[in-house]
Structures are given as structure tokens and as C-alpha cells.
Amino acid sequence: xxxxxxxxxxxxxxxxxxxxxxxxxxxxxxxxxxxxxxxxxxxxxxxxxxxxxxxxxxxxxxxxxxxxxxxxxxxxxxxxxxxxxxxxxxxxxxxxxxxxxxxxxxxxxxxxxxxxxxxxxxxxxxxxxxxxxxxxxxxxxxxxxxxxxxxxxxxxxxxxxxxxxxxxxxxxxxxxxxxxxxxxxxxxxxxxxxxxxxxxxxxxxxxxxxxxxxxxxxxxxxxxxxxxxxxxxxxxxxxxxxxxxxxxxxxxxxxxxxxxxxxxxxxxxxxxxxxxxxxxxxxxxxxxxxxxxxxxxxxxxxxxxxxxxxxxxxxxxxxxxxxxxxxxxxxxxxxxxxxxxxxxxxxxxxxxxxxxxxxxxxxxxxxxxxxxxxxxxxxxxxxxxxxxxxxxxxxxxxxxxxxxxxxxxxxxxxxxxxxxxxxxxxxxxxxxxxxxxxxxxxxxxxxxxxxxxxxxxxxxxxxxxxxxxxxxxxxxxxxxxxxxxxxxxxxxxxxxxxxxxxxxxxxxxxxxxxxxxxxxxxxxxxxxxxxxxxxxxxxxxxxxxxxxxxxxxxxxxxxxxxxxxxxxxxxxxxxxxxxx
Ligand SMILES: [Zn+2]
Numbered sequence: 001x002x003x004x005x006x007x008x009x010x011x012x013x014x015x016x017x018x019x020x021x022x023x024x025x026x027x028x029x030x031x032x033x034x035x036x037x038x039x040x041x042x043x044x045x046x047x048x049x050x051x052x053x054x055x056x057x058x059x060x061x062x063x064x065x066x067x068x069x070x071x072x073x074x075x076x077x078x079x080x081x082x083x084x085x086x087x088x089x090x091x092x093x094x095x096x097x098x099x100x101x102x103x104x105x106x107x108x109x110x111x112x113x114x115x116x117x118x119x120x121x122x123x124x125x126x127x128x129x130x131x132x133x134x135x136x137x138x139x140x141x142x143x144x145x146x147x148x149x150x151x152x153x154x155x156x157x158x159x160x161x162x163x164x165x166x167x168x169x170x171x172x173x174x175x176x177x178x179x180x181x182x183x184x185x186x187x188x189x190x191x192x193x194x195x196x197x198x199x200x201x202x203x204x205x206x207x208x209x210x211x212x213x214x215x216x217x218x219x220x221x222x223x224x225x226x227x228x229x230x231x232x233x234x235x236x237x238x239x240x241x242x243x244x245x246x247x248x249x250x251x252x253x254x255x256x257x258x259x260x261x262x263x264x265x266x267x268x269x270x271x272x273x274x275x276x277x278x279x280x281x282x283x284x285x286x287x288x289x290x291x292x293x294x295x296x297x298x299x300x301x302x303x304x305x306x307x308x309x310x311x312x313x314x315x316x317x318x319x320x321x322x323x324x325x326x327x328x329x330x331x332x333x334x335x336x337x338x339x340x341x342x343x344x345x346x347x348x349x350x351x352x353x354x355x356x357x358x359x360x361x362x363x364x365x366x367x368x369x370x371x372x373x374x375x376x377x378x379x380x381x382x383x384x385x386x387x388x389x390x391x392x393x394x395x396x397x398x399x400x401x402x403x404x405x406x407x408x409x410x411x412x413x414x415x416x417x418x419x420x421x422x423x424x425x426x427x428x429x430x431x432x433x434x435x436x437x438x439x440x441x442x443x444x445x446x447x448x449x450x451x452x453x454x455x456x457x458x459x460x461x462x463x464x465x466x467x468x469x470x471x472x473x474x475x476x477x478x479x480x481x482x483x484x485x486x487x488x489x490x491x492x493x494x495x496x497x498x499x500x501x502x503x504x505x506x507x508x509x510x511x512x513x514x515x516x517x518x519x520x521x522x523x524x525x526x527x528x529x530x531x532x533x534x535x536x537x538x539x540x541x542x543x544x545x546x547x548x549x550x551x552x553x554x555x556x557x558x559x560x561x562x563x564x565x566x567x568x569x570x571x572x573x574x575x576x577x578x579x580x
Pocket of ligand 1: 283295296329357405
């Protein structure tokens with residue numbers, strides 16, 4: 001899944017958690033006057049979860065099994081099925097009721113075997129490369145000349161007699177789409193071996209693939225994605241006229257399906273309200289050129305360890321905690337969409353869905369709507385944040401689909417779905433690349449995250465009510481209809497408030513209602529808050545222009561006003577929340 005998109009928490013209400021400040025029953029804290037660390041909860045189960053989480057945390061064992069014993073877990077492969085069975089049995093070993101639930105099928109089964117390849121003439125060089133999932137292999141070692149992709153029609157015509165059994169190396173810059181298409185057609189006719197294209201920046205091989213394949217219609221030509229530096233070296237040789245031969249043995253195997261696709265669903269059944277649910281999870285599927293460690297082994301491992309910690313602590317929650325490891329996330333959130341569809345009847349009583357899919361950096365908080373604030377603070381009060389492991393509950397104007405992961409189908413169905421806040425540090429480099437391996441994950445951060453998930457899951461399951469969904473939906477934000485670079489308008493779009501107000505490309509925003517915005521985010525922030533009518537001072541060439549934009553005629557503005565009143569009333573009724 002998706003990189004974590006930066007999520008603007010609209011009204012952040014930072015605060016520090018602590019038992020005293022929260023008025024939590026202090027039977028334990030009152031008793032201790034010695035050097036024992038200050039207890040953070042009166043609930044013995046939570047206290048035990050914290051203790052076990054610090055002294056006997058096994059989250060990295062789960063991750064290690066997923067990454068090293070099982071390996072990549074592309075949906076619809078044997079690797080995925082192995083992982084699903086293992087995870088189900090793991091949950092069962094903690095006493096949970098676990099099963100596999102089928103959400104659909106993929107047309108063909110894909111298996112990626114061990115592949116080798118490189119330059120064989122004029123020098124021998126082993127290559128680091130990958131191919132897209134659900135594409136053909138070579139069917140044995142295929143050796144042939146490397147030809148630099150032609151950039152003109154004449155070049156293509158001249159090359160046609162040599163295409164049979166050749167490896168075509170992409171030109172840079174790329175030729176026209178039309179010429180490339182003509183080349184592809186000629187390669188099919190002549191039975192070229194395949195194409196070589198460069199990987200991403202920083203020597204990253206990027207993983208992807210289209211699962212919608214049909215037997216007999218899969219291109220024979222193999223698409224090799226080569227490490228950027230090796231591709232550059234290869235292309236340089238060809239450009240200076242070297243005769244180069246390549247050989248690849250790509251062991252991709254596609255077999256007829258359909259392949260049933262599953263989620264792992266494991267219930268720690270509630271003691272009082274078994275038909276009410278708290279959902280905790282991540283996605284079990286991964287791309288397959290690495291180990292899917294950060295995306296999303298980390299999220300599965302924290303869910304599994306949370307289940308272990310809660311049960312090992314003797315937790316028998318009031319409502320059911322349902323651990324779900326989804327499949328098909330990378331192909332379009334299939335597992336979570338299928339879950340929401342199949343469990344429609346339970347969604348009213350599904351209090352929350354907490355999805356950990358932002359990699360290995362520590363879970364550092366959640367942003368929620370005002371009506372859930374107090375509950376969130378209560379649930380996470382036992383966590384004591386520090387510099388290393390910050391944790392903050394923020395207030396947002398409705399639940400945003402940050403990250404576009406498995407919480408999104410829940411949000412769309414009206415269930416409070418959350419994507420944990422994380423710094424995302426180190427994630428971009430590995431995300432969907434061949435670098436996504438176990439060794440990139442920091443054990444300390446993962447251990448803390450497992451504790452956070454366990455405390456959250458148990459806490460929400462213990463509340464005496466389901467979470468309040470009032471105003472959980474996002475009100476359409478105010479838009480200006482401009483593209484910004486810093487505070488400079490690079491483009492005024494054809495429709496929108498800015499266009500109506502006569503703004504021009506190149507205008508620079510000097511101030512909004514008298515305040516100078518320092519960057520693009522500040523502009524967005526200032527536009528979204530406060531009155532729905534704002535005065536802008538713009539610099540246009542040598543001129544200073546004053547311009548008023550009024551959103552007052554929009555439906556969303558009315559909704560925003562009504563919502564602000566409801567929030568105010570809620571804050572009056574909840575002075576403790578308001579005072580933070
Ligand atoms: Zn993911």
C-alpha cells in the first residue's frame with residue numbers, strides 16, 4: 001500500500017497523557033510510594049499488557065517468520081496462502097477463533113522462481129533486476145544480442161531483421177509512444193526475447209503488476225527492470241557501438257486459475273457484547289520482489305503480537321476484538337472491500353477499524369473527530385509518550401482517508417476507520433521496492449507499536465459504548481482552484497473561486513486577512529479555517545492587488561457552520577475535553 005500521504009490534522013490539540021490528568025481511577029497509583037515506576041493504568045490487564053510488551057515482546061519474531069520463513073506474499077500465490085494459514089494458526093494458538101474468509105478470486109496463479117541474468121559479452125556482469133508480477137518468464141535461459149531501442153521509424157525498419165531473439169534496451173529519452181508501440185508489435189512478430197528498462201532513482205527496483213491476466217493473451221516478451229546504474233552502463237556501451245550479448249533465465253510461472261483469495265479473520269470473542277467489534281489489522285499481501293517487511297509485514301506483526309499480548313495478559317474484552325489481515329490490498333483494497341461487503345450487517349456495531357500500514361516507524365497517534373476525542377484520550381491514557389515514542393491524539397474536522405489503505409472501505413461505509421499516524425521515516429526508500437526487507441525494520445519501534453495496538457484494541461473493546469460517529473464524515477474543504485508553489489500561483493484552473501476573482505498565473509499571495517502565509521501548507525491551513533470570506537493581497541508583477549474570495553454560497557459552508565455549532569455544544573457538555 002500506498003505511501004502515507006501527509007495528512008493535515010486540522011485542529012491539533014496536542015496534550016500529554018497521564019493518569020492523574022485524566023482522572024483515571026488511581027487505586028494502584030495511590031498505593032505506590034516507593035521507587036517502582038509510576039503505574040499508568042488501574043486496569044490490571046492493561047498493566048500486564050504494558051509489562052509483557054516491554055519485557056517479552058515477540059513482534060519481531062512474527063515479522064521474521066513472515067519475511068524470512070514465508071517470504072513475499074503476493075495475492076493469489078502459494079506464498080500468500082502459506083502466510084494466511086500460518087497467521088490463522090498463530091491466532092488460534094492464542095485461543096482466538098480464526099478462519100480464512102474468501103473475498104474473491106484472481107484469474108491466474110503466479111509464482112516467481114529464482115531468476116538470474118546479466119551481460120555475457122563482451123564482459124560477464126551479473127545483473128540485479130526484477131520483472132512485473134503476473135508476467136511471463138523466459139522458459140529457460142535466453143541469450144541474445146542487446147539492441148538499443150530505435151528512436152526513428154527508419155531506425156526501426158533497419159533493425160527489424162535483427163529483432164529475433166534480441167533484448168531491446170530502452171532508449172532515453174523515450175521515443176514517441178507511437179514508435180514504441182510499433183517496435184513492440186515488430187518484436188512480437190519477430191519473437192524478440194524482451195525489453196530492458198531502468199529501475200527507479202537511488203538504485204531502487206520498483207514492484208508492480210496487473211493481476212487481470214488471461215491465459216493465451218500474456219505477452220511473450222519479458223520486461224526486465226534493471227538496476228539504474230547497470231542499465232546506464234549497458235546503454236552507454238550500446239551508444240558507443242559495443243556488441244553486447246545478454247542472457248536471462250526468468251522463472252515466472254503463470255498457471256490457470258481461478259485462484260481463491262482470502263483474508264485472515266480472528267476473533268477474541270467479547271464477554272459481554274460479542275456482536276460488537278473492534279477491528280485491528282493490516283494487509284498480509286505484499287509485492288513480491290522483496291519480503292514485504294514494511295509494507296505490510298509490520299502491520300500484520302503488530303496485530304498478531306497485540307492478540308498475543310492481550311490474551312497472555314488474561315484479557316477477555318467486553319466486545320469482540322477482531323484481528324483482520326487483509327489480502328489484495330496492493331491490487332485495490334480488495335480484501336477490505338470484500339470484508340465490508342460480506343460483513344455489512346455488522347457495520348453498525350463495528351466501533352472502529354484501526355489499520356497499521358505506514359511501515360516500521362512507531363505508531364505515534366491518531367486524529368479523530370471531536371465526538372470521539374474523550375474516548376480516544378481515555379483509551380490511550382496508559383501510554384506514556386516520550387521523545388523517542390511520541391503519542392498524540394489530535395482533533396480533525398472529520399476522518400480523512402489518509403494513506404488510502406484498508407481503513408478506506410470502512411470509512412466509506414460509515415465505520416470510523418483509522419490509519420495510524422507515523423513519521424514514515426525510512427519508508428519512502430523501501431516502499432514497493434526490492435529494499436523492503438526485514439533488516440530495515442527497527443525492533444524498538446515495532447515493539448512499541450505492538451503495545452500501542454494492543455492498548456488501543458483492548459481499550460476500545462472495553463469502553464461502555466460504541467464510538468460516537470457524530471460529524472465523523474469530512475466536510476468538503478474550501479477550494480480556491482489554484483496550483484501553488486510556495487505562495488506563488490503556478491496555475492489558475494479553468495473553474496473555481498480564484499478564476500472567478502480574476503487571479504492570474506504568477507500571482508503571489510502576500511497575505512490572507514492581513515496575515516502573511518509562509519508556505520503552501522500555511523495557505524491551505526489559513527483558507528480552510530475561520531470565516532468563509534477572506535481578503536487576499538496579491539503581488540501581480542509590480543502591482544499589489546486586493547481580492548476577496550467568498551465561499552458563503554457553497555453547501556459545504558453551511559454544513560461547516562452547523563458542524564461548528566454542534567462542536568461548540570459538545571465542548572460545553574464536555575468541559576474536560578474542551579479545556580485541553
Ligand atoms: Zn501497504
